[in-house]
Amino acid sequence: MTGINIENVRKDFPILSKQVNGNNLIYFDNAATSQKPSAVIEGLKYFYENINANPIRSIHSLAEESTKVYNDARKKVADFINAEPEEIVFVRNATEAINLVSFSFPFKKEDRISSTYMEHHSNLLPWLRLKERGIGVDIAQVSEDYELDINYYRRLPKNTRLVALTHASNVTGTINDVKEIARLSHEQGALVLVDAAQSIPHMPFDVKDIDADFVAFSGHKMLAPFGIGVLYIKKDTSKNMQPFLTGGEMIKDVSLSRIIYENVPNLFEAGTQNVEGAYGLGLAVEYLNNLGMENVEKYEAELTNYLYERAKELKNVEIYSGKSKRFNSIFSFNVTGLHSHDTAYLLDKKGIAVRSGFHCAQPLIEDRLKLDGAARASLYFYNTKEEINTFIDELNKIAAKYGRQ
Amino acid sequence: MEDNKFYELVELYRNPEHYGKLSKYNYSEEGYSPSCGDKFSVYLDVENGIVKNASFDGKGCVISTVSLSKLCEFLVGKRLEEINSMELKDMEKLLGINGISISRVKCATVGLDAVKRIYKKSAEND
Numbered sequence: 372m373t374g375i376n377i378e379n380v381r382k383d384f385p386i387l388s389k390q391v392n393g394n395n396l397i398y399f400d401n402a403a404t405s406q407k408p409s410a411v412i413e414g415l416k417y418f419y420e421n422i423n424a425n426p427i428r429s430i431h432s433l434a435e436e437s438t439k440v441y442n443d444a445r446k447k448v449a450d451f452i453n454a455e456p457e458e459i460v461f462v463r464n465a466t467e468a469i470n471l472v473s474f475s476f477p478f479k480k481e482d483r484i485s486s487t488y489m490e491h492h493s494n495l496l497p498w499l500r501l502k503e504r505g506i507g508v509d510i511a512q513v514s515e516d517y518e519l520d521i522n523y524y525r526r527l528p529k530n531t532r533l534v535a536l537t538h539a540s541n542v543t544g545t546i547n548d549v550k551e552i553a554r555l556s557h558e559q560g561a562l563v564l565v566d567a568a569q570s571i572p573h574m575p576f577d578v579k580d581i582d583a584d585f586v587a588f589s590g591h592k593m594l595a596p597f598g599i600g601v602l603y604i605k606k607d608t609s610k611n612m613q614p615f616l617t618g619g620e621m622i623k624d625v626s627l628s629r630i631i632y633e634n635v636p637n638l639f640e641a642g643t644q645n646v647e648g649a650y651g652l653g654l655a656v657e658y659l660n661n662l663g664m665e666n667v668e669k670y671e672a673e674l675t676n677y678l679y680e681r682a683k684e685l686k687n688v689e690i691y692s693g694k695s696k697r698f699n700s701i702f703s704f705n706v707t708g709l710h711s712h713d714t715a716y717l718l719d720k721k722g723i724a725v726r727s728g729f730h731c732a733q734p735l736i737e738d739r740l741k742l743d744g745a746a747r748a749s750l751y752f753y754n755t756k757e758e759i760n761t762f763i764d765e766l767n768k769i770a771a772k773y774g775r776q
Numbered sequence: 777m778e779d780n781k782f783y784e785l786v787e788l789y790r791n792p793e794h795y796g797k798l799s800k801y802n803y804s805e806e807g808y809s810p811s812c813g814d815k816f817s818v819y820l821d822v823e824n825g826i827v828k829n830a831s832f833d834g835k836g837c838v839i840s841t842v843s844l845s846k847l848c849e850f851l852v853g854k855r856l857e858e859i860n861s862m863e864l865k866d867m868e869k870l871l872g873i874n875g876i877s878i879s880r881v882k883c884a885t886v887g888l889d890a891v892k893r894i895y896k897k898s899a900e901n902d
Contacts, residue, residue: 708790710837712883717782729813736813743835744813773786 374666394722402749444653465568466493468587468602473497482532483507517543538570544701594655599648616641687774700750708775711744794848807890844887846870
């Protein structure tokens with residue numbers, strides 16, 4: 372297939388040769404977290420053996436090196452999404468990124484925020500919580516094809532200050548036209564926050580082209596370690612924002628009567644930072660750059676098409692994803708009459724790792740899809756057609772044995 | 777778990793005994809297992825500390841549904857306070873499974889925890 376040498380790529384991920392329950396691991400839970408290449412795993416060891424020191428404040432050589440790799444990582448991440456380094460705030464994950472905005476942005480009482488029915492809880496609960504402060508929250512509907520209604524964004528509710536939406540759904544796979552929605556929202560004076568946790572790992576992402584004001588994503592879904600994530604804040608947008616956490620490293624000058632805060636991004640990075648994680652994220656970005664995100668996108672599109680093509684053979688299986696105009700490498704399903712957890716359990720016995728349950732998108736699954744959960748296979752660029760063959764064959768056997776007509 | 781054991785549990789899950797709200801009950805309690813998204817209610821009719829009747833309704837996976845069904849079955853005719861000394865291994869015994877995996881512990885104990893809360897309430901009422 373184009374651009375990706377799958378045999379070489381798989382050698383970069385040691386865990387992929389692991390056996391699970393007596394079978395070769397087939398890791399199809401990439402939307403939950405990705406596996407890590409040796410470049411990242413060994414990089415962390417290198418960091419602790421050669422660089423480790425508290426960055427930013429100390430001036431000795433090791434600390435300078437630590438500061439340097441931290442700043443380099445910020446630059447790499449910025450370049451990766453076509454942003455400026457000072458627009459990149461390091462956080463723990465997308466959840467923390469969105470919470471930061473909800474706490475630090477100066478929302479006023481009459482303001483309204485739009486979220487959607489297809490959000491992960493991380494882009495829903497921070498906004499629902501603001502209701503307690505008298506801020507209105509509107510929820511954009513999702514159509515039968517799991518699309519957002521573009522007409523909703525043409526006429527946003529009055530006083531909408533922020534439009535928060537996911538770029539790609541972690542359940543239906545829907546890829547939203549965030550560029551058009553950003554354009555429409557800006558026309559009406561609203562800012563736009565894009566949850567890109569499910570998109571940035573899988574496709575080229577140009578924040579200037581999309582023109583989002585905030586973008587949140589997690590490192591661990593894109594080859595980096597856990598505990599490092601990113602909040603992009605467009606330059607001028609951060610001017611009026613308040614600090615999120617306070618403490619060390621986010622100040623210029625402190626006396627008991629007066630505090631002068633640091634500039635963004637340091638303003639939002641209180642306390643000793645996860646330098647190891649940032650360094651690892653930098654290495655992950657380098658790895659993805661070497662593959663080429665266009666190649667990743669193309670290869671995953673081929674895999675996804677193949678999966679949906681083979682899925683036509685399935686009997687006693689309902690499929691919930693892949694109905695929208697554009698969708699990513701997510702396949703949500705149930706064996707009819709079987710709880711998703713039990714389906715996942717039976718697949719796991721064959722070494723196939725899938726997610727099951729609500730996927731942290733309970734309103735979508737319960738209210739909109741009317742389900743008590745779904746199983747989900749999600750692909751990444753190191754997966755293969757052979758793995759898809761095994762998955763479909765095993766799923767078919769399970770559905771034949773346990774599924775209801 | 778052996779395949780045929782699991783198959784047997786799926787059969788019980790499809791037509792669970794003690795399913796549906798009791799027409800007469802004096803205690804009810806909800807139970808959740810967030811990873812599966814299990815949501816259940818347990819209903820008990822308790823007289824002088826004895827469980828006269830027990831039932832449950834709601835939705836969940838094979839393990840949680842069958843464990844609730846088996847627990848209701850077990851409780852009928854027993855003293856409610858017996859629940860207090862019960863733990864995961866008793867639920868495993870009721871299910872006929874050894875060593876339930878860590879991600880399914882909550883499924884096996886969702887009913888147990890709910891009935892323990894009922895016992896606590898009933899003890900406070902006394």
